[in-house]
Amino acid sequence: MLDLCVIKSYLKGVSVLETSFQSWFDDLYLENSLKMIQTAQRLLGNAETAEDIVQNVFIILLAKKDQVMLHPCPQAWLFATLRNLIGNELQKQRHRDTTPLNDNSGGGYEDRYSFPLCDCLPPGLSDSEKDILSMLFEAGYSYKEISYKTGRSELACRLKFHRAKVHCRDLLTKSKKVET
Numbered sequence: 001m002l003d004l005c006v007i008k009s010y011l012k013g014v015s016v017l018e019t020s021f022q023s024w025f026d027d028l029y030l031e032n033s034l035k036m037i038q039t040a041q042r043l044l045g046n047a048e049t050a051e052d053i054v055q056n057v058f059i060i061l062l063a064k065k066d067q068v069m070l071h072p073c074p075q076a077w078l079f080a081t082l083r084n085l086i087g088n089e090l091q092k093q094r095h096r097d098t099t100p101l102n103d104n105s106g107g108g109y110e111d112r113y114s115f116p117l118c119d120c121l122p123p124g125l126s127d128s129e130k131d132i133l134s135m136l137f138e139a140g141y142s143y144k145e146i147s148y149k150t151g152r153s154e155l156a157c158r159l160k161f162h163r164a165k166v167h168c169r170d171l172l173t174k175s176k177k178v179e180t
Helices: 004-009 019-044 047-063 065-070 074-098 127-138 143-150 154-179
Strands: none
Touching (some): 047 065
């Protein structure tokens, strides 16, 4: 859980927190930290990361205390800073999700056991479900590219992919139950 003492310890050696600032800071922290954690957790889907980001917001507040104390609405400053840090975290997550794990450009490695995705999908999926799964996972197309290729809207492509993924998961779950 987020700890007020941990946050204050970051700047303990840098400057002495005056009692008026300390009281103002404590009130601001107690009033907003829970709402900020809930907001960050809802947007990020991870409680630990949400708490870390909120803690970083308060550390930034301590570093910029003179500016924030003069701000007409410190609560708005807190949430704007939170929004920026969440945006940075989401951007990092997207980058991690899209960065390939390996680089096949060197070494001349050839995967002899590679099969087309369509051959590995469970029976029962329609051709259009196989196509959209293949375009996303095998060909690596974005939703925008799939939208252009299929003549559907980007939202329709996202929905089609979601439904195909759920249907595929259901079919795989059923086949595993039959095997056991």
